Amino acid sequence: MGKIVSVFVVLGFLVLNCFANFGSHAQRLPDDEVQTLQSIFRKLNFRNGQVNQTSCTEGSWNVTIDDSNGSNFTCDCTYSNNTVCHVTVILLKGFNLAGVIPEEFGNLTFLQEVDLSRNYFNGSLPKSFARLQNLTKLLILGNRLSGSIPLEIGDISTLEELVLEDNQLVGPLPENLGNLKSLRRILLSSNNFTGSIPESYGNLKNLTEFRIDGSNLTGRIPNFIGNWTKLDRLDLQGTSLEGPIPSTISQLKNLTELRISDLKGSSSSFPNLQDMKKMERLILRNCLITGRIPEYIEDMTDLKILDLSFNQLTGPVPGILQNLKKIDYIFLTNNSLSGTLPDWILTSEKNLDLSYNNFTESSPATCRESRVNILSSFSSTGSNSVSWCLKKDLPCPKEAKHYSLFINCGGSPTEFEENDYEEDLNTQGPSNFGIVSDRWAYSSTGVYVGNESSKYLAANQYGLNVSGAEYYKTARLAPQSLKYYGLCMLKGSYTVKLHFAEIMFTNDQTYKSLGKRMFDVSIQGKQVLKDFDIMEEAGGVGIGITREFKDVSVNGSTMEIHLYWAGKGTNAIPYRGVYGPLISAITVTPNFEVDTGGGLSxxxxxxxxxxxxxxxxxxxxxxxxxxxxxxxxxxxxxxxxxxxxxxxxxxxxxxxxxxxxxxxxxxxxxxxxxxxxxxxxxxxxxxxxxxxxxxxxxxxxxxxxxxxxxxxxxxxxxxxxxxxxxxxxxxxxxxxxxxxxxxxxxxxxxxxxxxxxxxxxxxx
Incomplete structure (x- = not known):
């Protein structure tokens, strides 16, 4: 019995000794790093940031808000024989942290990744980040950063990702960013940069992603983009860049996503994309492209989206398009395509838009709501079997009789000022033509970048105190092009009132209030609003405003109201896929006395x-x-x-x-x-x-x-x-x-x- 007791005494001593040794070798944050983190959290008012020397092993910092937002802190505790820890990753996303970004970040010299996206930071980007010579990722999407990108950022030789989308940055792009040979991703969309893309960026041969949508960049698309042979995605939508698309783009054989839109300058032929067999999303919208759609598109077997709308393309629709098995969306609207419309298009289950071309019909078609939008694709000289809605300018199939129009866009029937506004609740949008009796119709085109499942109707989801008429509480949306048509209208002069209220951003000091929606509006083919920003014009969100146009002529029998996204504004606030045209209601009234009896006595x-x-x-x-x-x-x-x-x-x-x-x-x-x-x-x-x-x-x-x-x-x-x-x-x-x-x-x-x-x- 005594021997057994002795054994337990020895074992107990060994266990206590092990714990004592473990305690003496605990993995701890250095005091100066603890103090730096405490200062940062205090300035950010980050309530979950209770930090001490053992925080790396306790894991008390990590908080999840949703799938894309939350906090995450990663430590590397391999230093000094596994006894010392250093913070290497700080992720604080979606906490609406305000104020300026603390300069103390530059004291955490072991940091490799910083992600402060979707907060409410203002001020400039701290120069102190340049002291982080181990930094590989600097991600600050969706804040209020202003000023220019500090030149010092170009000194972080280890930097691989720079994401500053959806801020308020200005000035020219720093030339010395071209020195960052390790840079793989540079996302600068939805800022206010000016000037041209610096020639030094041709040195960024490890780039896999480059996005600069919605900036005020000018000049030609540079030839040196051909150097970016590892590029997987290139976004150049809604800038002031000039075409033509350089021939060197043919060297980007690894591209899976290419988005270029709204180029200035002169027209040019279709760029050579023949070797881009990995392409999944090809958008060349309003790029002044002439000629035929190339047959090699068939070799892009992984293609899911093809958007060649608003160009000057001619010839027939290539039959090879029906061989693209993975394609979901084909947008060819507003071109000069001609010839016989293939039968496979009329029976397709895909989302296709071939409106506003010059086709002749191969078989009878009917006016219907469909995924295939062939509205006005047919010339008026086509076969007698062509339905009225497929003819140029939507001529009235019988005697014109309407002289007013009241639509509650995206909403239910409502009454305002003794006028009955009709409902507009069709949920279709990617390539849809919807008719409401013989009075009006709408045509919607496009799919949202980054969120192809986004909806085409909007409601007051943030509980805004929306001012004005009931119709301001709902809206119809479109990612690219939205047209409303007044049908069978009497000839004459009309007053058109377009009603808007921004209801997809919040009215508070959070990142959800930082969206910037911009689009253009044309009536009867004449642009009446350019870079229209509802929230800026109204002085805030949830405020109904009206834009009135007093002398709109109907010389045939159709009135067309066109809302178009030209690639500007934010597209990731409050989440990806919130951008493009938004309209609450339409009011059209005549400027002439209406003879309800049919004639003048x-x-x-x-x-x-x-x-x-x-x-x-x-x-x-x-x-x-x-x-x-x-x-x-x-x-x-x-x-x-x-x-x-x-x-x-x-x-x-x-x-x-x-x-x-x-x-x-x-x-x-x-x-x-x-x-x-x-x-x-x-x-x-x-x-x-x-x-x-x-x-x-x-x-x-x-x-x-x-x-x-x-x-x-x-x-x-x-x-x-x-x-x-x-x-x-x-x-x-x-x-x-x-x-x-x-x-x-x-x-x-x-x-x-x-x-x-x-x-x-x-x-x-």
């Missing part, structure tokens, strides 16, 4: 003419009192002083439109002068009536017509666009109609007779 005509008499009498009386109706010359400045209640054109505009009143453009001769056909710089076709300013009758006719036509607003009346008064020229500018309707002819005769009768009584 003789009594209505007399009433309208009588109502216009006061305008004409006043104008004629003023001219007579000033002596302008006595045969003397009319001076431009004096006649312009009258309120003629119409638009004004310069003589230079009119001469340019009519080719200096070329006889070939003369389309008629009236009692008071010739009439010429012309085309304005925006493409509008006009008829110009030239009156003599020296004759008493010409002056009367000039003012008489302005007063009369300005007072008359009806879909069956020719519209007076405006006048020109320069020197001895008196010109009236009307809309040009190729074929006048019988109603217009009859009404015109009636007006002429009443007008001349009224004039005779006035002057006799």
């Amino acid at each position: 003789a009594g209505a005509i007399v009433g309208i003419v009588a109502g216009s008499c006061a305008v004409v009498i006043i104008l004629l009386f003023i001219l007579w009192r000033l002596g302008y109706l006595g045969g003397k010359n009319v001076e431009d400045k004096e006649l312009r002083g009258l309120d003629l209640q119409t638009g004004y054109f310069t003589l230079r505009q009119i001469k340019a439109a009519t080719n200096n009143f070329d006889a070939a453009n003369k389309i008629g001769e009236g009692g008071f002068g010739p009439v010429y056909k012309g085309t304005l710089s925006d493409g509008a076709v006009i008829a110009v009536k030239q009156l003599s300013s020296k004759s008493k009758q010409g002056n009367r006719e000039f003012v008489n017509e302005i007063g009369m036509i300005s007072a008359l607003q009806h879909q069956n009346l020719v519209k007076l666009y405006g006048c020109c008064i320069e020197g001895n020229q008196l010109l009236l500018v009307y809309e040009y109609l190729e074929n006048n309707s019988l109603a217009r002819a009859l009404f015109g005769n009636a007006i002429t007779k009443i007008t001349y009768t009224f004039s005779l009584h006035l002057w006799n």
Whole structure:
């Protein structure tokens, strides 16, 4: 029994001795490193940052917020015979840490990785990071960093990844970043950099990823990109860079993702991408590319997205595209593709958009909601079997009758100011054409970068106190192109109101409030908003604003409202895939009196003419009192002083439109002068009536017509666009109609007779 007790005593002594030795060799952080970390955490107000000498072994720092955000601290405890630890990785993502980034980071000289993405840091990027000569990753996406990138960053020879996307950095790109031979990833998108891409960046031969979307860089896309032969991904969307895409791009055989958009400069042929057989996502949008789609696309067997939209491509759709088994999205909209549309496209289960081309149909098609958007792809001269919605400019299949439009974009039916806004709840978006009866339709194109499952409808998910009408609480979105069409509309002038409210960012001091949405808007093919930022224009999020356009002409039967993302703004705040056009509601009302009975009666005509008499009498009386109706010359400045209640054109505009009143453009001769056909710089076709300013009758006719036509607003009346008064020229500018309707002819005769009768009584 005594022997057994002795054995236990010995064993106990050995165990205690082991613990004592373990304690004396515990893995600890040095005191100076503990103090540095405590100072950093205190300045950041990071509540989970309780640090001491044993924190590396306790693991109390690591906190998970979600799949992409949280904190992680990694230590290397192999120093001094496994007794000393040093922090090598600091990851603090999504904590909304504010203030400036502490300079003390530069004292943690063993750091290899720093990730401070999606916080609320402001100020400049600390120069002290240059002291971290073991640093391989510096990631600070989605903050408020301003100023320029410090030159000292170019001295971190070990740096492999530099990610500064979605900040407010300015100035030129530092040339000495080209000295970082180990650099693999450089992500600088969504900042405000200027100047060109430095030539020194041609030395970065280990690059696998380069992104510079949405910056104000200028100059040509550099030839030296051909040096980046290890490149896997290249993003050059929404810059001010000029094409053409350099031929050296053919050397980038390892590319899997290529995104270039909205280039300036002149057109060029399709770049040589023949050896890029690993390609998965190929986006060359609005790059001024001409010619045919190359057959070698078939060899990109892993291709999932092909976007060649908004170029100048010609020829047929290559049949080889149907052999791409992994393809999910094909966007070829807004080109000049022609020929017979292949049957496989009409029956495809893929998301395809071939709208706005010049195809002829191979088999009957119907207007339907589909993944295949072939809206307006067909020329109007195609087969009679072509459905109306596939024809150029969406001509009305029957008599046009609509004169207003109220849409709650992305929302349910609602009422505002006694107008009923129709619902718009279709969830489709990548390549969709949706029709709502014969009144309106929408067309959506594109897939979100970094989040291809993002939705195309938005709601007030952050509980914002949204001001204004109910329709501001929802919206329709698009990653690339969104078009609304007013269908079967009466000819005439309309007022278009576009309603916006930013509801996808927060109204607080968090990274979720730092998004910057920018897009362009065109109406009837004319750009009316450039780089439009809802939040900036409204003065914050959740604030409803309206942009009004008062004189939008419908000369056919369709009104088109186009919202387009040109690659600018953020695309990773509050998460990837939040960017592009957003609209809350659309209001369209006529600028003319609507005849709900279908025509004007003789009594209505007399009433309208009588109502216009006061305008004409006043104008004629003023001219007579000033002596302008006595045969003397009319001076431009004096006649312009009258309120003629119409638009004004310069003589230079009119001469340019009519080719200096070329006889070939003369389309008629009236009692008071010739009439010429012309085309304005925006493409509008006009008829110009030239009156003599020296004759008493010409002056009367000039003012008489302005007063009369300005007072008359009806879909069956020719519209007076405006006048020109320069020197001895008196010109009236009307809309040009190729074929006048019988109603217009009859009404015109009636007006002429009443007008001349009224004039005779006035002057006799």
